[in-house]
Amino acid sequence: MMRIVFLLLAGIFISQDLVFAQTFKKGPYLQDISQNSVRIIWETDSSTKGRVIYGYKGSMDKSIEESSAGTFHNILIEGLMPDKEYEYQVEGESRINAFRTLPSGIKPVKFIVYGDNRTNLGDHQKVVDAIIKEKPLFVINTGDLVESGLSASDYQKFFEIERELLRGVCVFPTIGNHEVIDPTLSMYKKYFFPPQRYSSVKEYYSFDFANVHIVVLNSYDGIFTFSNEQIKWLENDLATATKNLDHIFSVMHHGPYSASNHGDNAAAKSKIVPILKKYNVDMTIAGHDHNYERGEADGLRYMVAGGGGAPLYSSGQSQYTIYSESVLHYVVFNVYGPDVSGCAYRVDGSVMDCFNWSKGSPIQDAGYGDISADDLSFDTPLIDTSDIGDDLQMDTSKADTEIVDTAMNDTLDAFQIVDTEEVDAHHNPTDVVYDIKDASDRGKDIDLLTDINISITD
Ligand SMILES: [Fe+2]
Incomplete structure (x- = not known):
């Protein structure tokens, strides 16, 4: 009897013609992934003309080359299909990386939220290593990615610790108070490319996948508050999104509700929450307080996910708190059709809090x-x-x-x-x-x- 063994083609195809001696300071890492495109970004120690080969899994038959040489490389790949796995290889590396484009329509999606990874690098690494095992489609960082937004070495450490994760998983960043230590956000804007389809600035933005819309806000683009320009943008963004999509999540570094050190954000409560409620936002997600908290206030679900590596704060308990714990953690979200479910995990893999709700249109057979x-x-x-x-x-x-x-x-x-x-x-x-x-x-x-x-x- 013959035995026939499946090979799923993971990493079998290896191109030998792109192997050169070159030091990669950062990356390659993904940014700005969508249903049809992705940016491949990397930084080299010497000036070179960047080149990426890519294609469907097992057949990298396309390539893009930069028009001029440099040490910072940012190649936008367009024309991709939604919800498909692709492979890519950057010139100077023998390694082949894989990513999956975001889906359209009613599809199951698993993504992860974590944040406040700054300061304790070993703890940041533990969280990243745990997230890698979960194999999310993408991750959202709730902010304070670096100790100081002015420090090139802090950004360097971030990308070294996250290197393995970000090769194949796009991180959607949030601006925290430690990023705005540099008011110009010059290095943040150099290294991060959040989606700009609905926003003309990098500080706040939104994106879609499946039947979900996520809006990421900047808690600090006024003087430690939200600018009127951003609030107006948010209103317009959500008014458009709710016409087409079932679920909306908002993300900001200092959220409206927290029972830990920093407490509630009065500006978020007075300026942002009324808009989130008006458009029936599923949940508002924050960081800033270095613990985990989930609750419901004023009819709005909220979460604080700030246990990514910064020194932990004591968790608190307010009248709104459903669960809180002071521990290194990450949160897995699963969205499929009307259903949202998820669990917060400690870095040892143990579950500390799970949740679910249902909303929107029924699941379609095509899902x-x-x-x-x-x-x-x-x-x-x-x-x-x-x-x-x-x-x-x-x-x-x-x-x-x-x-x-x-x-x-x-x-x-x-x-x-x-x-x-x-x-x-x-x-x-x-x-x-x-x-x-x-x-x-x-x-x-x-x-x-x-x-x-x-x-x-x-
Ligand atoms: Fe913070």
């Missing part, structure tokens, strides 16, 4: 339809039940047979292959297409089309 092979792991090889190599079937009699949807961390506990192409093993088949039908209790019949490259071993 599961586009799960790709990249989201699946197979722990049992396909078994060829014939003598000549065709009639492939998955041996579902094995007790440990399972297919895991890693995007949803969900096991398809009942499934069948409904339409395999016949394969002649003697022709060393590749790129065989299977339709896998989910017959599990997730409530949907899923026609799952997977493009899977296989190899055959005896």
Whole structure:
């Protein structure tokens, strides 16, 4: 009996022609990822003309080269497809990196919120290492990324600690009071490229994915308050977003509610909260206080996620607090259709607080339809039940047979292959297409089309 083993093509293709001796000070890291584009950014110790090759996973067949040489490289890749995995390689590195574009429509998305990582570098590293294991689509940093916004070495440390994470996961930054130690935000603006589709400035911005809108505010663009210009922009931004999308999250460094050291932000409560409530924002997320807190005040869900590495503050308890704890942590959000769920984790992986709510339109059948092979792991090889190599079937009699949807961390506990192409093993088949039908209790019949490259071993 022949045994056919799936290879999901992770990192198999290696280009040898881009390997040069060159020191990478920062990156490569992702910024400004969207449904159709991403920026690849890196900094080198010597002047060179930057070049990126990229393409679908397993076939990097496109490239972009900068027009002039320099030490700071920022290449915008456009024309990508939503919710697809891509690979890229920058000139001077042999390593191939992968990222996934943001989805459109009703799709499951997992993202992570953390922040206030400044100061204790070892603790910052612990949080980043824990986040990497979670494999989020992207991360949101709630601010105070550096100890001093004036310090080049602080920015250097940030990108060194986050290097492995940011190769394939875009961080959406928030401006904290430690960034505005430099009122011009010159290094912040050099290294971070938040989305500018809805905003003409880098200080505050918004972006969309699936049926979700996220708006990131700057708590300090007035004199330690919100400028009238920003407030006007926020009102217009949310008025547009609510016409098309089901969920809205707002992020700001010093949020309206906190029972810890810094306490409530009076300006956020008086100037921002009425707008967030008017547009039925799901949750407002903050940092600034170096602890975790989740609560509900004035009919608005709020969260403080400031345990990313800065010296921890004692957690407090107000009339609004549902849960609080003083610990290094990160928060996982899962959004799918009307449903939002998530858990806050300590860096040791233990769960401290979970939450969920439902809102918006019902899940559409199409939601599961586009799960790709990249989201699946197979722990049992396909078994060829014939003598000549065709009639492939998955041996579902094995007790440990399972297919895991890693995007949803969900096991398809009942499934069948409904339409395999016949394969002649003697022709060393590749790129065989299977339709896998989910017959599990997730409530949907899923026609799952997977493009899977296989190899055959005896
Ligand atoms: Fe802060």
